[in-house]
Amino acid sequence: MDLEILARIQFAFTIAFHYIYPPLSIGIGLIMVVMEGLYLKTGNKEYEVLTRFWLKIFAITFGIGVATGIIMEFEFGTNWAVYSKYVGDIFGSALAAEGLFAFGLESTFLGILLFGWNRVSPRVHFISTLGVFLGSMFSAVWIVVANSWQQTPAGYHIVGEGLSARAEVTDFWAMVFNPSSVDRIIHVWQGAFLAGAFLVLSVHAYYLYKGRYIVISKKAFKIALSVATIISLTQLLSGHSSADGVAVNQPAKLAAMEGHYEKSAPADLYLFGWVDNETQEVSGIGLPGGLSFLVHQNFDAPITGLNAFPEEDRPSQVNAVFQFYHIMISIGMFLIALTLYACYLWWKGKLFDKKWLLRIFIFSAILPQIANQVGWFAAEMGRQPWVVYGHLKTSEAFSQEVSANQILFSLILFLVVYAILFLLFLYSLNKKIKHGPYEEAKNPNEFLKYT
Amino acid sequence: METFLGIDYPTLWYLVVGLLFSGYAILEGFDYGAGAWHLFFRKDLSRRIAINAIGPLWDANQVWLIIGGGALFAGFPVMYATMLSAMYIPFMLFLMLLVLRSSAIKFRSSEEMPWWRKTWDIVYFMSNTLISFLLGVVLANILQGFEIDEGFTYKGGVFLVFLSPYAIMTGFTTLSLFMTQGAIFLLLKTEGRLHARLTFLLKKGMIFFILSFAITSFYTLIYIPGVTDKFKEQPLFFILPILAFLAVANVPRLVSKKKYFQALVFSSLTMAFLLMLVAFQLYPVLLPSTIDPNHSVTIYNAASSQKSLGIMLTMVVIGAPILVGYLLFLYKTFNGKVILDDTSY
Numbered sequence: 155m156d157l158e159i160l161a162r163i164q165f166a167f168t169i170a171f172h173y174i175y176p177p178l179s180i181g182i183g184l185i186m187v188v189m190e191g192l193y194l195k196t197g198n199k200e201y202e203v204l205t206r207f208w209l210k211i212f213a214i215t216f217g218i219g220v221a222t223g224i225i226m227e228f229e230f231g232t233n234w235a236v237y238s239k240y241v242g243d244i245f246g247s248a249l250a251a252e253g254l255f256a257f258g259l260e261s262t263f264l265g266i267l268l269f270g271w272n273r274v275s276p277r278v279h280f281i282s283t284l285g286v287f288l289g290s291m292f293s294a295v296w297i298v299v300a301n302s303w304q305q306t307p308a309g310y311h312i313v314g315e316g317l318s319a320r321a322e323v324t325d326f327w328a329m330v331f332n333p334s335s336v337d338r339i340i341h342v343w344q345g346a347f348l349a350g351a352f353l354v355l356s357v358h359a360y361y362l363y364k365g366r367y368i369v370i371s372k373k374a375f376k377i378a379l380s381v382a383t384i385i386s387l388t389q390l391l392s393g394h395s396s397a398d399g400v401a402v403n404q405p406a407k408l409a410a411m412e413g414h415y416e417k418s419a420p421a422d423l424y425l426f427g428w429v430d431n432e433t434q435e436v437s438g439i440g441l442p443g444g445l446s447f448l449v450h451q452n453f454d455a456p457i458t459g460l461n462a463f464p465e466e467d468r469p470s471q472v473n474a475v476f477q478f479y480h481i482m483i484s485i486g487m488f489l490i491a492l493t494l495y496a497c498y499l500w501w502k503g504k505l506f507d508k509k510w511l512l513r514i515f516i517f518s519a520i521l522p523q524i525a526n527q528v529g530w531f532a533a534e535m536g537r538q539p540w541v542v543y544g545h546l547k548t549s550e551a552f553s554q555e556v557s558a559n560q561i562l563f564s565l566i567l568f569l570v571v572y573a574i575l576f577l578l579f580l581y582s583l584n585k586k587i588k589h590g591p592y593e594e595a596k597n598p599n600e601f602l603k604y605t
Numbered sequence: 606m607e608t609f610l611g612i613d614y615p616t617l618w619y620l621v622v623g624l625l626f627s628g629y630a631i632l633e634g635f636d637y638g639a640g641a642w643h644l645f646f647r648k649d650l651s652r653r654i655a656i657n658a659i660g661p662l663w664d665a666n667q668v669w670l671i672i673g674g675g676a677l678f679a680g681f682p683v684m685y686a687t688m689l690s691a692m693y694i695p696f697m698l699f700l701m702l703l704v705l706r707s708s709a710i711k712f713r714s715s716e717e718m719p720w721w722r723k724t725w726d727i728v729y730f731m732s733n734t735l736i737s738f739l740l741g742v743v744l745a746n747i748l749q750g751f752e753i754d755e756g757f758t759y760k761g762g763v764f765l766v767f768l769s770p771y772a773i774m775t776g777f778t779t780l781s782l783f784m785t786q787g788a789i790f791l792l793l794k795t796e797g798r799l800h801a802r803l804t805f806l807l808k809k810g811m812i813f814f815i816l817s818f819a820i821t822s823f824y825t826l827i828y829i830p831g832v833t834d835k836f837k838e839q840p841l842f843f844i845l846p847i848l849a850f851l852a853v854a855n856v857p858r859l860v861s862k863k864k865y866f867q868a869l870v871f872s873s874l875t876m877a878f879l880l881m882l883v884a885f886q887l888y889p890v891l892l893p894s895t896i897d898p899n900h901s902v903t904i905y906n907a908a909s910s911q912k913s914l915g916i917m918l919t920m921v922v923i924g925a926p927i928l929v930g931y932l933l934f935l936y937k938t939f940n941g942k943v944i945l946d947d948t949s950y
Contacts, residue, residue, distance in 0.1 A: 213711070214711065217707055217711045220664065220667070220707070221703065221704045221707040221708070222704065224667075224670070224671060224674075224700065224703055225700045225703075225704070227671060227674050227675065227678075228674060228689060228696060228700055230678065230686075231678065231685045231686050231688070231689030231690065231696075232689040232690055232693050232696055232697065233690070234686075235686035235687065235689070235690040235758075236686075238678065238682055238685055238686035238689075239682050239683050239686045239757075241682075242678055242679065242681075242682020242683075242685065242686070242909055243682065243909040243910050243913045244913070245678070245679075246675070246678045246679025246680065246682060246909060246913070246917075247679050247909075247913055247916055247917050247920075249675040249678055249679060250672070250675045250676055250678075250679040250680075250917050250920060251920055251924075252675065253668065253671050253672035253675040253676075254672060254920055254921065254924030254925070254928060255920075255924055257668055257671055257672070258665075258668050258672070258924070258927075258928040258931060259931065261664040261665050261667065261668045262664075262665040262668065262928075262931035262932060262934075262935050263931070263935075264664050264665070265660075265661030265662060265664060265665055265935050265938075265939065266661070266935060266938055268661065268948060269660060269661040269939070269948050269949070270661070270938055270939075271946075271948055272946060273938050273939065274938060313910075317756055318756070320682075322909070322910040322912065322913065323910060323912050323913045323916065324912070326912075326916050553686075553690040553693075554758065555690050555691065555758050555759045555760070556690050556693050559764075560693050560694060560697075560764070563694070563697070564693070564694075564697040564701075567697065567701050568701075571701055571704055571705065574708075575704065575708060578708065578712055582712065582715060585715075
């Protein structure tokens with residue numbers, strides 16, 4: 155098989171698998187900070203029980219996140235040698251900052267968070283929880299900065315030519331605050347919060363559905379629902395702002411997201427559809443001129459289409475970008491509707507009365523995960539054929555000296571090891587949920603004895 | 606070229622990278638080393654205690670690998686890219702073993718079934734042993750050099766070329782060094798019968814270490830070209846091998862006096878001196894080219910821009926003390942013998 159394709163498959167597979175876990179850790183981290191903060195403030199043991207329970211699940215997601223993340227750090231060098239040499243000057247400083255200022259914080263305090271209950275005071279333990287949570291947020295910042303620089307390079311100049319060409323930093327802060335990084339960091343954080351909040355909602359909806367751990371589950375559900383509602387609503391804002399940025403900085407990507415081909419014409423906004431790259435037409439239901447309205451507040455404003463770019467400089471998988479983007483939006487809208495409806499019931503005092511709603515919440519944990527994945531696929535495939543937008547093509551960036559057999563060897567290893575890891579993750583998640591926060595007694599208030 | 610205290614930026618960054626990898630070798634050295642003894646402990650409880658001895662610490666120790674890798678990528682992108690793509694198979698194995706190792710730590714004691722625990726025990730033992738071995742192999746390959754052409758692209762063989770006899774010998778040396786380090790660390794963290802068993806094992810371990818250390822040293826002197834030239838140019842640095850030798854000799858002495866903490870300090874110093882020796886030997890080369898010395902990757906032709914190095918050196922000056930502070934706090938919190946509780950692995 156083609157070297158480039160193999161290298162891309164391996165990278166896509168390892169990064170997609172990795173991306174299941176860090177968002178969960180960040181999201182659960184936020185909920186844990188709230189829970190343990192409430193425990194510290196009120197002294198109510200119920201919050202301690204909840205914190206300890208979610209800490210067990212956090213430990214697994216964090217562990218797998220770190221293990222699969224180390225692989226990403228070295229995979230740039232093994233499989234993308236040309237790219238690494240090209241961006242090292244820029245990408246490297248972001249990665250170094252990530253290690254020094256974020257990863258060090260989270261990994262060191264993790265030990266105290268997991269094993270320090272009996273060795274430090276509740277206050278120091280809470281500070282450790284906060285440290286791990288903030289560390290994971292900072293990690294996201296630096297990683298997204300590095301990726302955003304690939305989307306919208308800034309604060310650099312190109313030195314050298316041909317194979318020895320590379321980007322060098324001219325302005326560090328302009329590189330960090332490149333045109334897309336702030337929008338994307340917020341968008342990624344919010345996606346992570348939703349992943350965590352919906353897992354918490356799902357697990358406690360399951361307990362409520364089964365009539366277990368009712369008292370604490372109601373508390374946890376309300377905490378997570380508050381987070382989920384605020385974030386899913388504000389996610390819409392950061393998403394819109396992000397898309398506005400794409401319209402200015404990466405017009406080919408925006409055009410691919412809505413399947414808009416014409417060089418300069420008003421563009422439609424689709425609810426769903428199917429793009430035919432041959433006929434350059436989209437069949438589906440949409441709002442005519444809708445994209446023009448979103449970008450320019452005018453239904454007749456022209457939007458740059460794919461045909462404005464030479465074929466070799468624009469994404470070829472238009473339908474895939476379109477579908478991934480629309481799945482993300484649909485899920486986002488559904489989560490808004492779901493959380494708002496639940497809040498309405500909460501206000502009416504009937505939040506836990508409807509079994510069907512609990513059922514939806516049980517299954518909804520998967521939705522932010524899907525949205526996070528397809529969102530990244532849309533962002534990365536929409537940038538193609540570039541790995542560094544406008545400067546370096548993906549087809550020129552991989553390690554030429556690595557053979558197809560070597561990649562096949564490592565790809566198969568990854569498939570096997572990650573399959574085992576994923577099964578272990580599901581198994582232990584399931585076991586921890588089934589086991590529950592404490593040994594259950596007949597009286598739901600009895601648990602205090604066990605803490 | 607910009608300098609600080611009369612030292613140019615690439616050299617400073619070379620020192621930073623060296624410091625980070627020394628930290629990694631010392632700290633993960635006892636983690637991996639402890640794991641490489643795993644199957645030598647017979648009882649399930651002993652194995653659990655051994656894992657929990659590193660339980661709260663290993664994530665923090667691993668940070669040094671992450672930052673070291675990042676520092677290499679950031680400061681010497683050419684070295685990072687060339688080395689990783691040239692040593693594709695060993696690095697992929699290394700990464701996969703790291704994943705298996707962390708899974709073993711997390712999942713080993715989560716079930717009661719003997720087959721479950723035994724399987725993870727084997728995975729844990731094998732991954733720690735092979736990781737320690739592979740790190741030595743990588744080091745040996747760097748000393749021996751690669752077939753690198755004028756574009757800093759690797760032109761050599763792809764699958765098993767990395768396993769030369771010298772590399773295998775060096776692999777055994779790092780393994781034995783880590784095992785010594787690991788056993789001393791476990792002696793500090795355990796008591797009772799496991800402690801007694803470790804005392805017995807460490808004696809065998811040190812014989813293994815001194816044998817492989819001696820063989821590898823002679824091998825290096827004979828087979829690595831120009832190994833003594835550097836000392837003729839700068840005789841002052843002859844202090845390094847002497848210090849390394851003294852540190853090595855001091856370890857068995859302190860162990861026999863049961864001064865385990867000092868023994869750990871000296872076995873850590875051994876690693877530090879040996880790595881300094883390697884660094885001195887290579888400088889300013891990072892990856893020697895066996896095709897033509899002019900194609901070697903050096904700290905100058907592999908370095909990031911002055912501007913970028915300057916930014917990162919500032920980051921290190923700010924970040925490193927904070928990081929060391931975190932680490933000291935963590936080690937202070939978990940000082941003393943292992944106590945198993947309901948949060949343990």
